[in-house]
Amino acid sequence: xxxxxxxxxxxxxxxxxxxxxxxxxxxxxxxxxxxxxxxxxxxxxxxxxxxxxxxxxxxxxxxxxxxxxxxxxxxxxxxxxxxxxxxxxxxxxxxxxxxxxxxxxxxxxxxxxxxxxxxxxxxxxxxxxxxxxxxxxxxxxxxxxxxxxxxxxxxxxxxxxxxxxxxxxxxxxxxxxxxxxxxxxxxxxxxxxxxxxxxxxxxxxxxxxxxxxxxxxxxxxxxxxxxxxxxxxxxxxxxxxxxxxxxxxxxxxxxxxxxxxxxxxxxxxxxxxxxxxxxxxxxxxxxxxxxxxxxxxxxxxxxxxxxxxxxxxxxxxxxxxxxxxxxxxxxxxxxxxxxxxxxxxxxxxxxxxxxxxxxxxxxxxxxxxxxxxxxxxxxxxxxxxxxxxxxxxxxxxxxxxx
Numbered sequence: 001x002x003x004x005x006x007x008x009x010x011x012x013x014x015x016x017x018x019x020x021x022x023x024x025x026x027x028x029x030x031x032x033x034x035x036x037x038x039x040x041x042x043x044x045x046x047x048x049x050x051x052x053x054x055x056x057x058x059x060x061x062x063x064x065x066x067x068x069x070x071x072x073x074x075x076x077x078x079x080x081x082x083x084x085x086x087x088x089x090x091x092x093x094x095x096x097x098x099x100x101x102x103x104x105x106x107x108x109x110x111x112x113x114x115x116x117x118x119x120x121x122x123x124x125x126x127x128x129x130x131x132x133x134x135x136x137x138x139x140x141x142x143x144x145x146x147x148x149x150x151x152x153x154x155x156x157x158x159x160x161x162x163x164x165x166x167x168x169x170x171x172x173x174x175x176x177x178x179x180x181x182x183x184x185x186x187x188x189x190x191x192x193x194x195x196x197x198x199x200x201x202x203x204x205x206x207x208x209x210x211x212x213x214x215x216x217x218x219x220x221x222x223x224x225x226x227x228x229x230x231x232x233x234x235x236x237x238x239x240x241x242x243x244x245x246x247x248x249x250x251x252x253x254x255x256x257x258x259x260x261x262x263x264x265x266x267x268x269x270x271x272x273x274x275x276x277x278x279x280x281x282x283x284x285x286x287x288x289x290x291x292x293x294x295x296x297x298x299x300x301x302x303x304x305x306x307x308x309x310x311x312x313x314x315x316x317x318x319x320x321x322x323x324x325x326x327x328x329x330x331x332x333x334x335x336x337x338x339x340x341x342x343x344x345x346x347x348x349x350x351x352x353x354x355x356x357x358x359x360x361x362x363x364x365x366x367x368x369x370x371x372x373x374x375x376x377x378x379x380x381x382x383x384x385x386x387x388x389x390x391x392x393x394x395x396x397x398x399x400x401x402x
Contacts, residue, residue: 006305008238011248014245014296014300015293018101020212022098022292025101026063026292027282033061052080052123055090055118056115056119057090057115068374071084081130082121082122082126083122084382086119089122092369093343094292094340094344095292095343095346110364136381200258204248208248211245249297252290259287259291299346330359331358331361332365333391335364335394336390338370338372362394362398
């Protein structure tokens, strides 16, 4: 298999066979967040005793939104440290969408393990009063000039009534608001912003729909698309599926690059906006889908190149699967890295059959997607200890499953 064939094959697998379903799933969950996201905060505030359980439920929701919303609640002392630990343990971030679309049984299995672990660990943390023993939440956020109630550029661009309900988990112009929302300006007049917030997401979803129709009309799986790349030995013939996949992948990469500056999915501000604005929910969902597709492509490309270099799938799989202990530890410690990118690659390799289930468990428990970024911005000490408390059960449970 030549390099061009490997790229086309990885593009088809990442966009056509995972991405199109992924886009629909993310949009559905985004809509659910939009309709119900603010209600869970009220439940948390009124039911102190079940906070770790509610935190675990927020984390188990695919994507990072539920967990991110919890961060300012913790800093404002509205939820316990146990609830924070629980939501981070149960969260798989955007990597959850890959399992949902590729291996629903594995997703349900690892979600159940993570959910139970999150509840147990969350209540243990609260019963033992670890936040007091570790002296967490003692360092308050720096006081700011809260008299300035000027809207940020991003808030001005939202098509919502910001005076009605503007924030979730905190108030306008409090210390959390200034820590998370007032540190940077967005260039809304720039071409990149106009592309991501006007025509870009529409073109992206058009390709998603075309890809979905193509898959349904053919009624064939990944093996069929794989054959389109390899069926012509004399010369490379690009099928319609290949064209759609390459276009979708290219737009995903462009959208992901622009999103880092003009959408910033890991910020609390954007999570709020997608819950409070229907249009922002759609834009955010497109950005999230593009991000995951891009990293799935990277994972598949690395895998296919590894197969080519080593000399076949059986050789590569035997190397990784035989060294189960090492693979599990790699999965657990990769989960320590904040962000979804490396986790998406790891889960993609699991879907290829390269990683054992124990490694999936380790990575799923120790990782938390993008949820840790807002907490790092507000309370670095709590973020560090929460990550340590995620890693311990990840290693223990994964070793049990080897």
